[in-house]
Amino acid sequence: MLDQGAPPHNGSPAAPPSPGLGARLMRRKPVELLVAEGGQGEGGSLRRSLGLWQLTMISIGATLGTGIFVVLGEAVPKAGPAVTLSFVIAGLTALFSALSYAELAGAIPVSGSSYSYAYATMGELVAWVCGWCLMLEYGVSVAAVAVGWGEYLNELLDGTIGVTIPAALSAPPGDGGVFNLPALIVVLLAMAFLMGGARESARANTIMVIVKIGALVLFCAIGVQGFRSGNYEDFMPLGMAGVSAAGATLFFSYIGFDAASTAGEEAKNAQRDLPRAILLSLAVITALYVLVAAVAVGAKPWRHFTDSEAALAQIMREVTGQSFWGTLLAFCAVIAIASVVLTVLYGQTRILFAMARDGLVPKAFAKVSPKSGTPRTNTLIVSLFCGVLAAAIPLGQLADATSIGTLFAFALVNVAVVVLRRTRPDMPRAFRVPLSPVLPVVGFAFCVWMMGSLSTVTWVVFGVWMAVGLVFYFLYGHRRSRLAVPAPPEAK
Secondary structure, eight states, rough: OOOOTTTOOOOOOOOOOOOOHHHHHOOOOOOOOHHTTBBBBSSSOOOOBOOOOHHHHHHHHTTTIIIISSSHHHHHHHHGGGGGHHHHHHHHHHHHHHHHHHHHHHHOOTTTTTTHHHHHTTHHHHHHHHHHHHHHHHHHHHHHHHHHHHHHHHHHHHHTTTOOOOOOHOTTTTTTTTHHHHHHHHHHHHHHHHHHHHHHHHHHHHHHHHHOOOOOOOHHHHGGOOOOGGGGOOOOHHHHHHHHHHHHHHHGGTTTHHHHHHHTTTTHHHHHHHHHHHHHHHHHHHHHHHHHHHHHHHHHHHHGOHHEEEOHHHHHHHHSSSHHHHHHHHHHHHHHHHHHOOOOOOHHHHHHHHHHHSSSSGOOOOOBOOOTTTTTHHHHHHHHHHHHHHHHHHHHHHHHHHHHHHHHHHHHHHHHHHHHHHHTTTTTOOOOOTTTTTTHHHHHHHHHHHHHHHHHHHHHHHHHHHHHHHHHIIIIIIHHHOOOOOOOOOOO
């Protein structure tokens, strides 16, 4: 006699119970699947064409110049001459995170950067939060740097043909203008390069990086002639709070090695070259940042720094008494800052490419052009968004918003290293963080400390951004995630 409470038997195995909400939020994407999907997109594949030299140049290109050419005028009033110490602290914080990035980039060489690392270690919800922070980090960084590019373009135009772009068309609302047209133009120029292909973009970036390094070396050689030791007498006028606040603002200048990790699916030998490119680039940019900042503050009293984004060109002009050197530096800066826009915009598109492939954002971002091997639709959408943002928002607000997104993502990367060591201890790693888990924990603590140094307004903006991201995830990404799609039922 049949048990009246038993389900009817139809010859098919019972369907497994649906996982609860907590299990769905914690679902992880296997490392092997992440690596196997490398380069695959909708309608085409990314091309592996980048070696160690190109990866290092991408990393330097996304970093070197941002904090020096653009944000120095914002940071010095916060820290005084101790801005050099701010660069050291920001660089040290970046170093701990860079070690974690190097290990994960060698173990999981994919385009998603810290988003993919979080997906493999801490689950989908954390990965989404990380990816959403990366959108803030990259998208707003492009806009912030583009704003500074416009300032140097005006310096160049003034020094060569004696005209400047009117304030109404060269500054955003809130900074005395209506629309920052130069900022929009440089983003669109970067978009045009990226449309051509990764190898072509990397070649152009390498040329621009060489120009920017030469410009900074030239600045140091001339600026040191105006060096006055008295400018350092009141070294820390605003205390350690000012130093940490300036360091937090400057931290967005160190996202370059993160940009290198986004090239994992276009690198010829990602497991070997990514860790090397990350650590090599960080050493170069930190040394140059500290040197240029030291010379700049020595050549100009810190109280005389304004919020101008073209501070170095002004110092060159003041030290020499001639407009030629300032104009030359402005010319180099126009090229140098354009390389930052190019490489950071590249990183943003590759992160969205990985998220779209996982189903968390629309598939259009994962569509690859068979002709160029690039995600053209993705590049177009991201470029237009960043260009409009750059044209409408003041620099200071953009820099701080970028810093908090960067710090949050870096904190998660430090956690991911520890988690992956515990869950996959035997997994091959091209590079291993020394003294783990001590150094990743220290890196996490540094990131949290610097986040605490940012303003209340920045935290409010960050909170609103994260709330919008969570709404989007639960309404779209959570349901459309590839890990959420059930296997098709068996035909009866």
